[in-house]
Amino acid sequence: MAKYLEKWAPPGAAWDKDNVGLQVGSKNAKLKNIMLCLELNNEVLQEAINKKCNFIFTHHPLIFLPLKKINIQDDPTSKLIESIIINNITVYSAHTNLDFTKDGVSFALAKKLKLKNIDFLENQEANQFKVAVFVPLDKAEEVAYAAFNAGAGTIGEYDNCSFRSKGIGTFKGSAKSNPTIGKKNTYEKVDELKLEFIVDSWNLNAVISAVLNAHPYEEPAYDVYLLKNKNVNYGMGAIGQLEKELTVDEFLDYVAINLKLKSFRYCSNKNKKIKKVAVCGGSGSDLLAAAINAQADSFITADIKYHVFQKAEGKILLIDAGHYETEIFSLDAVKKKIESFLGNNKSISVFKFSGTTNPIKYY
Structure with missing residues (x-):
């Protein structure tokens, strides 16, 4: 399964400081069922065990920084790794390589907003x-x-x-x-x-x-x-057009409904109508200038700092829709790819975690 995923989202396309690919286990284990999640915790692992999954796909790597020790008595990650190994489960992560690939995280977000003519907001180069x-x-x-x-x-x-x-x-x-x-x-x-x-x-x-x-x-x-060419196959963020032009208030409602948001932060822009929309799943503030240069009417991403909102005010409708909320739809894209890879093999089921791993609550 890993080689099929890597053909779509190659590890080489990832940020060079990222830790993608095999996290725990073996790529050679015979595949049973598959569990998909944004990040792995005890609840996800237990559901995977209950559904007889021996392959867990995560977007956020289980191991990001080097582990200095495996302390199964006091360290939660060490305990999780112990349970993974005991249950013969393989954990595989596609993080920034999934962010940067076509039909990956940002493309999935753009499709959820029903954007047309989707392309990368900024292509990788060199x-x-x-x-x-x-x-x-x-x-x-x-x-x-x-x-x-x-x-x-x-x-x-x-x-x-x-x-x-x-x-x-x-x-x-x-x-x-x-x-x-x-x-x-x-x-x-x-x-x-x-x-x-x-x-x-x-x-x-x-x-x-x-x-x-x-x-x-x-x-x-x-x-x-x-x-020095721009790579047309890989890039950051996505940009496209709405089916029809919306007022700012109509668009804010549209975003809330389509992304299933309880609340979100935004700043005003100079345009009264929204047609061209840029997005970046997860932390995409660094692409603000690219969105403005592309003449997007709105830019949707997450983890936006106060001073970034200041830079955007009056120039573009900047929306912080939440990290989890802008990335969760990528699991639908992963599920679709994996089921395509499996073809007519009905002996393997692909599940998305039924709960939420979002640590943020709204009051």
């Missing part, structure tokens, strides 16, 4: 490479598909993307060489194809390894270029 490799004509497809299968050549909704240009490669092998084409100690000219494709940084080593393994030459020639 995390892609271009790989160029020189291949004899008759081996080009073999090498290309090896690269594609390792993760190269994905641009937005397209995969297997490459550019190809013909040329002539020259070489002269030493007495110790073993050339695939031509003879050693002989200057050779060969019709070759230059294959180029974009690779996300976390797939780079796998792609190069696949290319070298598939390449017929003893010493393949290839180039690797760091790109």
Whole structure:
């Protein structure tokens, strides 16, 4: 299951200080039922045990900071880990990689608000490479598909993307060489194809390894270029449009109803109508400038400080809808993905935790 989740939300896309992926257990355990939650506590674990789940997916990592000791007598996290191990359960987390992926946390929030034409509010950048490799004509497809299968050549909704240009490669092998084409100690000219494709940084080593393994030459020639492109496949936040324009009061009611909010904080903006809406599930205050620059009428996120509201006042309708409240809908997206992965396998059930792990109460 982990490899399917990682194909959608690769750990390499996460914030570099995050701790995503396997938290406790084994990826090789035979899958039974699956429990989904934003964070793991004793209530979630007990429900997972009752429903015979041996795989728990969490958004917030169970282990975020390094554990210095496992003290099952006094430390709640240590006690939880003990119970997880005793019950042969695997815990897996997708945190900022789920935040930054298409159809992840912010996209799920945007869809809950029924936004149209959803895209990233701010794309990640400088995390892609271009790989160029020189291949004899008759081996080009073999090498290309090896690269594609390792993760190269994905641009937005397209995969297997490459550019190809013909040329002539020259070489002269030493007495110790073993050339695939031509003879050693002989200057050779060969019709070759230059294959180029974009690779996300976390797939780079796998792609190069696949290319070298598939390449017929003893010493393949290839180039690797760091790109400054914006990555269309990964980013932060989301932005889209409402089906119809709403007044500010109508939009505030709309947000409360669609996100099932008891209350929320907001500051006024200069616009009397709301059409273009930016969102970021969880703590997204750092994207305020991006939302304003994108000419969004409103920006919905969580954990907003007083001075951030001051910066937004009169410029954009800034709404703090709550951390839990803006992330919980992502579990629906995860459930949909997992059930798609499982296909017709009816022996495995996927459950969302029936309670709430939100520590915040409203008076």
